[in-house]
Amino acid sequence: MPTPPPRRGSPLLLLPIALIVAALALLFAWVGGWIGNRGVTPQTMINTAEASGSPHPGFRRAHSKGICITGTFVPTAAAAQLSTARVFSQASTPVLGRFSNPGNDPYSPDNKAAVRGMALQLKTDDGQEWRVAMNSFPFFASSTPEGFQAMNAAKLPDPATGKPDPARMAAVLARYPEIKNFMAWSKNAPTPDSLANTRFNGVNAFRLTDANGTDRAVRWSMRPHTPFVAATPEQLKNADRDYLAADLDRRLAAGPLQWDMVMQFAAGGDPIEDPSKAWPDTRPETTVGTLTLVRAEPQATGACLNLNFDPLILPKGIAGTDDPVLHARSSVYSVSFNRREREISQGKAQNGSAR
């Protein structure tokens, strides 16, 4: 005998809805790392980044919006005293790079980006390579990948309300109090009105080794020659979605743009392995070279699209430290890279560009 259809008002009619709610709750719990593998892995970090917005196949899971850039790096005489890396003795090294906005939306409006990124690939004539990825913040949000992951998971909307759960973020801040410093910085820091006058900071510490084998812990930054001008709230409100690329094109049409690369040296007791703590401004610094950018082009057609700016691809003479965030970055970027390249190879990528 056939099963009779559920009657109006029967609890069976609610079953599909209950199943959808349960599936959403499970997905939320999985992305947040509450079920399954409870540890933080490169995969859970990328899952969380993906859950923070709509899918954009073929794009980076963070810093999705970008512009390819090309230029050269010319070292100062002081640089070769600090490290045997060929980039500091070769007269000039070609640079392929990328400016980016954080987040996983390659079409995000530029006026929503409080942070901007600069990534560089420097290939020297000895076949070695240095990949660098810096941001405009002066220190990182968290001391550890776990803190960063907990913060990002707490920003995801709770399926019950469609909004992030404030109690969850409060618990994260209680457990990782250093994140409060970063939040205060993001709230108050002025936004530069151009990529050309933005300072970019490496934030993680590295080690330079000189010809005598002496090691020095450093953090690097790129300091613009173009004077800083803060964007006014009015300018930001009315800015075009892609105003950063348009501004860059305009400036590059008038001439090259330059940044000095400055090394800051740690003193005894400075936190080498904690990128959430800036070292005092009074620490000694040395300019090791000048970056000159001559060209920008959309990432859709530029050579930077299929690059992974893994911060642990380093030449001899420059080494990583035991900073756990630095090591997490390397493995997380490779998961993002694998996923986006697979999508491109399967023809699933969107044909997007920053402009």
Ligand code: HEM
């Ligand atoms: C655990 C901490 C971090 C995580 C999980 C993370 C995650 C990511 C991911 C998934 C990407 C995309 C990689 C790709 O597909 O090629 C990315 C790109 C980037 N990240 Fe991070 N990141 C972290 C920390 C940092 C820090 C400390 C900085 C700089 C100080 C930074 C600067 C950048 C920049 C500039 C890019 C864009 C590189 C490009 O143009 O391809 N990130 N990050």
